[in-house]
Each structure stands twice: as structure tokens, then as C-alpha cells.
Amino acid sequence: MERLLSNKKIKQRKEKPLALLSSKSRFQTFADELTKEDRALLTHFDQNFHQAVSLINPEAKLLYDDYKNAILLLCEKQKLPLEEALKRLDTCDLGGFYARPPILWYPLDNAAKVYPLSMKHGQMAVFRLSAYLDEPIIPELLQIALDTTIKRFPFFATTIKAGFFWHYIDSTKRRFNAEPESDLPCKPMNVSISGAQSFRVLYYQNRISVEFFHILTDGSGGLTFLKTLLAQYMKLQGIEVPSAMGVLNINDAPTTEEAENGFLKAEPSKKTSGFISKTALQMSGKLSSVKPVQILHFVMDAEKAKNVAKSKDATVTTFMLALIFLACKYATDDIKGRLQIQVPVNMRKHYPSTTMRNFSMYCTIKLPIEIVNSLDDILPEIKKQLTEGSSKENMNEMLNSTIKMVNSFRFIPLFIKKPAAKVIYGVLGDAVLTTTLSNLGLVELPEGLNEHVTNMDFVLGTGITNRASCSMITVHNNLNLSITKLTADPSFENKISDLLKQFDIPFKVQGSPLYGN
Amino acid sequence: MEIEIIYPSIKKRVKRQQLNLIISYLMAAAAYICPIINLLVGGKAWSAIVLWSLWMIWTNIFNAPLVEDNLISRTSRLAFDCAVLLLLIELFLKSGWLGFVLPIVCFGAIILLGVFFFINIPKQKQNLMPMIWVDLGAIVGFIFVFFVWKLKSWPVISLGISSITLLIASVAVLRKSFWLELKKRFHL
Known part of the structure; x- marks a missing residue:
């Protein structure tokens, strides 16, 4: 209590928003006006908090401020009784995460090993998942949701380190930051400083976004984190969300399988x-x-898209691939050569696993540009290649190739591997692909989230030469096709738009302004 | 096609990128021209020192490592770079002072690294390795200079004592964590 009420000595960080700078005095005033009973409650809460947190400063102070801001918000703005506010902000949800020193570390999974080797300044494999809620985001509650959710995902609470042979991720105990969105989507992260986080939690208007450096997880693991974060955010608003459909109970202990190398x-x-x-x-x-x-989202009527695909004897992914092939042809001046689209395959479908780490491989659909003329011409070939390419047998061969490759390089020191990988990646890069289509599929949300999440999107980071990267996610009846662009040329998206109109699929286009113009 | 804007507008930050690009072109030009001038004019190989200095500026300021660029790793890198620079000056410009100056520079680096490490052990124990590399380098250097080269000056002795002390102190303070750190760093 004394610490909560008389913390004048605590200096706020310079970069903190003005609202937080004044929160100390606001909290003091708020606490002074409490009844005797409420002061006792606050004292008890304070004791529990300090028992649960033994971070070194300034992290402990930041975490402490998060709780003060949340108390003020719930009691003053939302007019909740202090008892109810403290119940929602139960310090039990912090678990022992902030009380214990960081001892865990994780070797990178086989897919992740390539990301730190190939990254360079301004080029990093980052992807993003967003959820749109029916109300504007409350930053104070989102921060608490993150403070409490992160303990369930210990492999995300890590920082990247360079070993002698391979990179690895080392656990770090700090207060992870939820910040307002003010920069380019999927912007490379600074992971070099001590304790740097390899993911971001961002908010803008009614949207919560998480951006991950691919070293941590793939889309599937990222989606589980986002759902669990949303559920915790809802809980702080008094809405109970059951731990089902990919929402984890934050107070359960993380399992060994969740951190396993699925490869x-x-x-x-x-x-x-x-x-x-x-x-x-x-x-x-x-x-x-x-x-x-630029980032563009084609938000389509999922049912209609599914019906159109079905009428062509195709799945939604196959149908969208065909549209993308046609749009790629429209957006290139070349008349000879092959269009190649990479389709990531979730290996969990073939090998049941609850891992949150990377566990995806890919297949590539290749079509000579000469035959890409109409949807009906290319659909059967796409279907054939997709079925064969993503089969368990093929994926198993690729898994074995990955394992063999990793094993063959394992005794080579990092200082040799790194420049060699940079040269190889610099020469090849993403030139073997025209674009990518990653489909996370239909997202099911449990009760409590289902009513409040209006839409979701999934955005891939940029490549080197690929002018566009495509990704899809479906929630409710919204099929969201996102395009991450590396050129201002609008041909690709204009063709997609024309094709959707041609097939009578209702859609709207959302997105970012053209950056840099 | 009508686009509903749902992303914030971004402040332009192109100036920094452009400045970096201009500087990197200037440095590349200097790295190209200096050896040619040196070859044409003849004399001492001063261009080797220019090239290394440009490399130092490039790797420490404009193209810093993307992984592990913390206080300890920066200091370690700088110490190594300075040692190489001194070695090049000794080799190509003026000789006879390296045995005295280099141990002083390395001794300074060891002290500085020790201070950074011991001032915040909980945080810096994860950044231990670059310090250990420099420390081991200093110990090997000391053994070679003191026992093989038989150079028994006070800077060499100071370097030997400080580097061995730092290694022993790190192991003593970290105990199990020290070995865990090695296990992490050398995993296959």
C-alpha cells in the first residue's frame, strides 16, 4: 500500500504517453479518496502484486504502472467498484512468470533456423494477424491482457541469441509492450538489443494486431496466441470466454509438446x-x-466464394490460386516462362501436434504463362499439383530434406554459415517464386469472442522481388484475402477485383494508403 | 477500385535511409580509391589501415549486427577491431610499440567489460559469451607474450592478471549458469 500510495520517487520514462505521466498523481488522488475498506483491499492487492513480481527496474515499475492505469480506468471511467476491478485484475493471473528468473532456452526448430541467417537490415520474415472488435480498443486493458497472457507462451517471451553453431532463443523476463500502431505493417523488428522481444502487439482504433518474427512461430501458433490474448482482453471487460477452439487457459502450465520441434x-x-x-x-x-x-484486404462473402468454387469443382484455396495466377499474368509484361506460387502447408494436418512453433512446409504450383488464359483452363492443373504437392508423402520427403540439410550444416560455425547463407539468399532470394498464397482457413471462435470479433486478417511480410504476397483467413462469413505489395503498380489487385466481379462474389476493399508517396 | 483506409498514415523517415545510402556509397568509393592511390604512389601500405578503419565504421555504425548488439558485444567487437587496427599500424606504418600499447588497450577493454557485466549480472549473464571470447583471447595472448615471447612489461602482466581474474570471477559468480550459458552457445 505504501508503495502504491507514495511512489513519488518513481521516475516515469520519457517516452511514456502523457496520460501515463499524469497517472501517478491521478492514482494518488484516487487512493486518497477511498474508503477504509477499499484501502484495505488495495493494500492486499499491492502485497499480492509485489509477491508475484520480482523483475528488475525499470520493468517492474512499468508493470506496476500498467496495473495502476487499469485500476483507474475500471474504477473511474467504467465506474466499477474497486472490489470488482481488483477481481478482474487478479494478480493470480500473473502466475509465477515475473517472480522467477529466466532459465529456459530453446534451440530453433528446423524451419526457423533459416530466418536469422537470411535476414538483413530492412528485410525480415515478419507476419501479422489482426482481429477487429466491435468497439475501440482500450489500451490499458490490452496491456494487462498481454502482461498475463505471455506467461502461457514462454517461448514467445524470449530474445534471439547467436550460438557458436546455431542461433537460439533465450527466455527473457520483462514487461512486454502493447503499443499504438504508428508504423509500417510487418516492419522489421530490432531484435539485437539485450532482451529484445521478437513479436509486437499493436492496437489501432478497433483492431488488435500481433506481428511475429517467423523465428517464433507460424500462422497457426500465432493465431492461438491472438485468440488467447483476445479472450483475456474480454475477461478484463467482464466477458467470460471458455478455453476452447484454440483459446488456451492462461493459468494452465505450458506443455512440453507446445514447444516441441515438430520436424x-x-x-x-x-x-x-x-x-x-x-x-x-x-x-x-x-x-x-x-x-x-501498400496493404490491401479484399473482404469477400465467404459463402458465395465457396459456392462459386464448388460450382467449378474446386476448393476455395484452388479457386483463389487460379484467380491469383490470372492476376499475375495480367501484372507481368513477360510472355515466356513459368509463374510459380508457393502454398504453405500446415504439417499439423499430417502429423497431429500441438506445437506452437513453426511446423509448416510448402508446395509450389507451377504453370507456364502460355497456358494461363482462363479459369477453366488452369483449375484442373492447379488442383492436381496442389493435391500431389501437399500430400503426406511429399511433405514427408520435404521434412526429411530439411532435417538432412540442417544436420549436414550443424558442425559449421555460425560465422561461416551466416555469410554463406546471405550470399545464397542474396542470389536466389525469392526469385524462385512469383508470389505466395498462405491460407489459415476458417477461424472458429468460442462464445464471448464470436459476438465481439467482427473480422480478422492475416498479412505476410514483404519479399525481396515478389511484388505481392497473398494470404487468406476466414471468420464468420468474411473471407479476407490480404495482399502485401512491393510495387505501386495496381494491375494485380485491379485484376483480382475484376475477376471477383466477373464471378459475382460480393466484396469490399480495405487497406492502407500508398506509403512513401 | 475504392479502398477504405483502415491503417494510420506514416511519418516519412526516408531521410535517415538516404543519408545511410549516401554514406555507404562514399565509404565504398573511399575503399576503392585508396588502395589504387597507394599502389600508384607506392611507399608504406597505409591503405590497409584505411580499409580496416572503414570496415570498423561500417560494422559498428552503419551495418551493426542484427542479433546480439548489446553493450558487452559492442565493447568486445570494438576491442577486437582496435587490436587489429593497432596490429596493422605496427605492421605497415611504425613498429616497435605494439608490445606496450596493445596490452594496455586490451587491459582497458577487459576492465570495461568486467564493469558492464558485474554492474547488472541478472541482465548481462545472457550476454556473457562475447566477453568470454575477448577474455580467452587476452589470456592466450598473455601466455604467448609472457612465456613464449618473454616480454615481461607491466601492461602484459596487468592484462594477464585482469583477464584470468575476470574469467575466474565470472565462473565463481555464475556457477551453474556459466555452464548453462556454454551449453546454449555450443548446442548443435
Whole structure:
């Protein structure tokens, strides 16, 4: 209590918003006006908080401020009784995460090993998942939701380190930051400083976004984190969300399987598949120096899209792939060569696993540009390649290739591997692909979230030469096709728009302004 | 196509990028021209020192590491870079002073690293390794200079004592964590 009421010595960080700078005195005034009973409650809360947190400063102070801000918000703005506010902000939800020193560390999974080797200044594999709520986001509650959710995902509470042979992630105990969105989506993160976080939680108007450096997880793991964060955010608003449909109970202990390297589940096979492919045709638009130059979301009627795809004897993914092939042809001046689209495959479908780490492989759909003329011409070939390419047998071969490759490089020191990987990646880069289509599929939300989440989107980071990267996610009846652009040339999205109109699929387009213009 | 804007507008930050680009072009030009001038004019190989200095500026300021660029790793990197620079000056410009100056510079680096480490052990124990590399380098250097080269000056002795003390102190303070750190760093 004394610490809560007389913390004049605590200096606020310079970069903190003005609202927080004044919160000390506001909290003091608020506490002074409490009844005797409420002061006792606050004292008890304070004792529990300090028992649960033994971070070193300034992290402890920041966490402490989060709770003070949340108390003020709930009691003053939302007029909740203090008892109810403290019940929602139960310090039990902090668990022992902030009380224990960081001892865990994790070797990178086989897919993640390439990301720190290939990244460079301004180029990093980042993806983003967003949820749109029916009301504007309350930053104070989002911060508390993050403070309490992170303990359930200990492999996200890490910082990247360079070992002698491989990079690894080392746990870090700090207050992780939820910040207002004010920069480019999927902007590279600064992961070099001591204790730097490899993910971001952002808010803007009614949207909560999480951006991950791919080293931590794939779309599936990211979605579980976002759902759990949303559920915790809702709980702080008094809305109960059951731990189901991908929402984890934050007070359950993380399991070993959640942090496992799923690649080790591969069935041993002598057959392997190569990673090297011929270069693909690229869209012709001029590459922008600002990455991404624009984000676009085609929000479609999912039921209608499904029916159209069904009428063509195709799945939604196959149908969208066909549209993208046609749009790619429209957006390039080349008349010879192959269009190649990478489709990530969730390996959890083939190998049941609850891992939150990377566990995806990919297949590539390749079509000569000459045959990409109409939807009906290319659909059967796309369907065939997608079925074969994403089969368990093929994926198992690729898993084995990945394992063999990692094993063959494991005794080479990082200071040799790193420049070699940079040269190889610099030469090949993403030139073997025209674009990517990553589909997270239909997102099911439990009661409590279902009513309040109006839409979701999934955005991939930019490549090097690929002018567009596409991703899809479906929630409620919204099929959201997101395009991350690396060129201001609007040909690609204009063609997608025309094709959707042609097939009579209702849609609206949302997105960012053209950055850098 | 009508787009509903749902992202905030971004403040332009192009100036910094452009400045970096201009500087990198200038540095590349200097790295290209200096060896040519040196070859044409002849004399001492001063361009080797220019090249290393440009590399130092490039790797420490404009192209800093993307992983582990913390206080300890920066100091370690700078110490190594300075040692190489001194070695090049000794080799190509003026000789006879390296045995005295280099141990002083390394001794200073060891003290500085020790201060950074011990001032905040809970945070810095994860950044231990670059310090250990510099420390081991200093110990090997000391053994070579003191026992093989038989140079028994006070800077060499100071370097030997400080580097061995730092290693022993780190192991003593961290105990299990020290070995855990090594296990992490050398995992396959």
C-alpha cells in the first residue's frame, strides 16, 4: 500500500504517453479518496502484486504502472467498484512468470533456423494477424491482457541469441509492450538489443494486431496466441470466454509438446525433395523502396466464394490460386516462362501436434504463362499439383530434406554459415517464386469472442522481388484475402477485383494508403 | 477500385535511409580509391589501415549486427577491431610499440567489460559469451607474450592478471549458469 500510495520517487520514462505521466498523481488522488475498506483491499492487492513480481527496474515499475492505469480506468471511467476491478485484475493471473528468473532456452526448430541467417537490415520474415472488435480498443486493458497472457507462451517471451553453431532463443523476463500502431505493417523488428522481444502487439482504433518474427512461430501458433490474448482482453471487460477452439487457459502450465520441434516427427525416408527450383516470372511493377508500399484486404462473402468454387469443382484455396495466377499474368509484361506460387502447408494436418512453433512446409504450383488464359483452363492443373504437392508423402520427403540439410550444416560455425547463407539468399532470394498464397482457413471462435470479433486478417511480410504476397483467413462469413505489395503498380489487385466481379462474389476493399508517396 | 483506409498514415523517415545510402556509397568509393592511390604512389601500405578503419565504421555504425548488439558485444567487437587496427599500424606504418600499447588497450577493454557485466549480472549473464571470447583471447595472448615471447612489461602482466581474474570471477559468480550459458552457445 505504501508503495502504491507514495511512489513519488518513481521516475516515469520519457517516452511514456502523457496520460501515463499524469497517472501517478491521478492514482494518488484516487487512493486518497477511498474508503477504509477499499484501502484495505488495495493494500492486499499491492502485497499480492509485489509477491508475484520480482523483475528488475525499470520493468517492474512499468508493470506496476500498467496495473495502476487499469485500476483507474475500471474504477473511474467504467465506474466499477474497486472490489470488482481488483477481481478482474487478479494478480493470480500473473502466475509465477515475473517472480522467477529466466532459465529456459530453446534451440530453433528446423524451419526457423533459416530466418536469422537470411535476414538483413530492412528485410525480415515478419507476419501479422489482426482481429477487429466491435468497439475501440482500450489500451490499458490490452496491456494487462498481454502482461498475463505471455506467461502461457514462454517461448514467445524470449530474445534471439547467436550460438557458436546455431542461433537460439533465450527466455527473457520483462514487461512486454502493447503499443499504438504508428508504423509500417510487418516492419522489421530490432531484435539485437539485450532482451529484445521478437513479436509486437499493436492496437489501432478497433483492431488488435500481433506481428511475429517467423523465428517464433507460424500462422497457426500465432493465431492461438491472438485468440488467447483476445479472450483475456474480454475477461478484463467482464466477458467470460471458455478455453476452447484454440483459446488456451492462461493459468494452465505450458506443455512440453507446445514447444516441441515438430520436424522431428517426420517418418524416416530415403526419399528427399530438393529446394532449388528454376527462377519464376515476376510481376513487372517497379519495386518500391518502402516495404510494404501498400496493404490491401479484399473482404469477400465467404459463402458465395465457396459456392462459386464448388460450382467449378474446386476448393476455395484452388479457386483463389487460379484467380491469383490470372492476376499475375495480367501484372507481368513477360510472355515466356513459368509463374510459380508457393502454398504453405500446415504439417499439423499430417502429423497431429500441438506445437506452437513453426511446423509448416510448402508446395509450389507451377504453370507456364502460355497456358494461363482462363479459369477453366488452369483449375484442373492447379488442383492436381496442389493435391500431389501437399500430400503426406511429399511433405514427408520435404521434412526429411530439411532435417538432412540442417544436420549436414550443424558442425559449421555460425560465422561461416551466416555469410554463406546471405550470399545464397542474396542470389536466389525469392526469385524462385512469383508470389505466395498462405491460407489459415476458417477461424472458429468460442462464445464471448464470436459476438465481439467482427473480422480478422492475416498479412505476410514483404519479399525481396515478389511484388505481392497473398494470404487468406476466414471468420464468420468474411473471407479476407490480404495482399502485401512491393510495387505501386495496381494491375494485380485491379485484376483480382475484376475477376471477383466477373464471378459475382460480393466484396469490399480495405487497406492502407500508398506509403512513401 | 475504392479502398477504405483502415491503417494510420506514416511519418516519412526516408531521410535517415538516404543519408545511410549516401554514406555507404562514399565509404565504398573511399575503399576503392585508396588502395589504387597507394599502389600508384607506392611507399608504406597505409591503405590497409584505411580499409580496416572503414570496415570498423561500417560494422559498428552503419551495418551493426542484427542479433546480439548489446553493450558487452559492442565493447568486445570494438576491442577486437582496435587490436587489429593497432596490429596493422605496427605492421605497415611504425613498429616497435605494439608490445606496450596493445596490452594496455586490451587491459582497458577487459576492465570495461568486467564493469558492464558485474554492474547488472541478472541482465548481462545472457550476454556473457562475447566477453568470454575477448577474455580467452587476452589470456592466450598473455601466455604467448609472457612465456613464449618473454616480454615481461607491466601492461602484459596487468592484462594477464585482469583477464584470468575476470574469467575466474565470472565462473565463481555464475556457477551453474556459466555452464548453462556454454551449453546454449555450443548446442548443435
